[in-house]
Amino acid sequence: MRLxxxxxxxxxxxxxGAAPAAAEIEGYASYDASxxxxxxxxxxxxxxxxxxxxxxxxxxxxxxxxxxxxxxxxSEHQTGRAFDWSLDASSKRDRSTAREFMRRVFAADGRGNExxxxxxxxxxxxxxxxxxxxxxxxxxxxxxxxxxxxTRKKCSRTLxxxxxxxxxxxxxxxxxxTSWYDGRL
Numbered sequence: 384m385r386l387x388x389x390x391x392x393x394x395x396x397x398x399x400g401a402a403p404a405a406a407e408i409e410g411y412a413s414y415d416a417s418x419x420x421x422x423x424x425x426x427x428x429x430x431x432x433x434x435x436x437x438x439x440x441x442x443x444x445x446x447x448x449x450x451x452x453x454x455x456x457x458s459e460h461q462t463g464r465a466f467d468w469s470l471d472a473s474s475k476r477d478r479s480t481a482r483e484f485m486r487r488v489f490a491a492d493g494r495g496n497e498x499x500x501x502x503x504x505x506x507x508x509x510x511x512x513x514x515x516x517x518x519x520x521x522x523x524x525x526x527x528x529x530x531x532x533x534t535r536k537k538c539s540r541t542l543x544x545x546x547x548x549x550x551x552x553x554x555x556x557x558x559x560x561t562s563w564y565d566g567r568l
Contacts, residue, residue, distance in 0.1 A: 408496045409561050412507040412518040412553035417462040425463040426568055427559030428552055431504055432466035435550070439484050441477065442469040444547065459507070464557035465550060472512040472545040481511055481548055489522050498522050503563035505556015510549040518553075 424432070432443040444467050459465035470477040488506065492499035501522060508517040513535065515527035532538030540546045555561050559568040 407562060408492075408494075408499060409502045409505065409555070411498070411502060411521065412505060412556070414517070414519055415507065415554060417459055417464070420461055421463040422461055423463055424466065425552075425557040425559070427505060427555075427561070427564055428463055428466055428557045430559055430564065430568055431550070431552070431556075432468070435468050435484065439468075439480050441480065443467065444469050459551040459557075462557075464507075464552045464554065467547040467549055469547050470511075472540075478512075484548075485509070485511075485516070489516075500563065503561055505553040505561040505563070507551045507553045507556070509551075510544045511547075512545055513543050 435441075436443045460467075470481050472478060472481075488501040488504065489498045490500065491497050496502070498518075498521065501518065506518060508515055509522075510516075510527055513527055514524040516522045516524050527544070528535055529538060529542040532542055535543065553561075
C-alpha cells in the first residue's frame with residue numbers, strides 16, 4: 384500500500400499537470416530574418432495560403448521567389464515562408480474581406496488568448512494597404528513603406544501592398560508544426 388499511494392499521487396499529478404494540446408498556444412513570433420534560400424513554399428505556407436483563398440476568396444500568388452547568389456535571401460518568399468493573397472485595397476469588397484480575415488485571426492479565443500488564431504497559424508507579420516501588422520508588437524498596425532521606395536507617392540501599388548496582402552510566417556508556422564496545423568497536414 385505504501386507504494387500505491389505515491390504511485391497514485393504521481394499519476395494524478397502528472398495527468399492534472401498535462402494541459403491538452405488545445406489549451407496550449409504559441410507565443411508571439413519574433414522577427415526571424417531570412418538566411419537560407421528555399422524558394423519553394425513550405426508545407427504550412429502552402430496550406431495556409433490555399434486555406435485563406437478558399438475561405439475568403441481572392442487568389443494566392445507569389446509563394447516562392449528565386450534567390451540571387453550575390454545578395455542571398457532578403458524576403459520570407461525566398462525561404463518558402465511567405466505568400467501573397469491577391470486583394471485590391473481600392474475595392475470596398477476586398478477591403479471588407481481583409482478586415483474580416485484580420486478580425487478573425489487577431490481575435491481572442493475562448494480562453495482569453497489575444498490574437499489566438501494568428502499565433503496558432505504562426506503568422507510573423509502581415510502587410511496590407513500601407514500598414515504592417517507585426518507579431519512582435521501584438522499585431523498593432525504601424526505605417527509601412529517599402530525599403531525600395533523613397534516616398535509613398537512614388538511607390539507602386541504592389542510595393543505599397545495595395546494589390547495584395549503579404550503574409551509572412553515563423554519557421555514553425557511555415558513548416559506547419561504550430562497548433563493550428565494539428566490534424567490538417
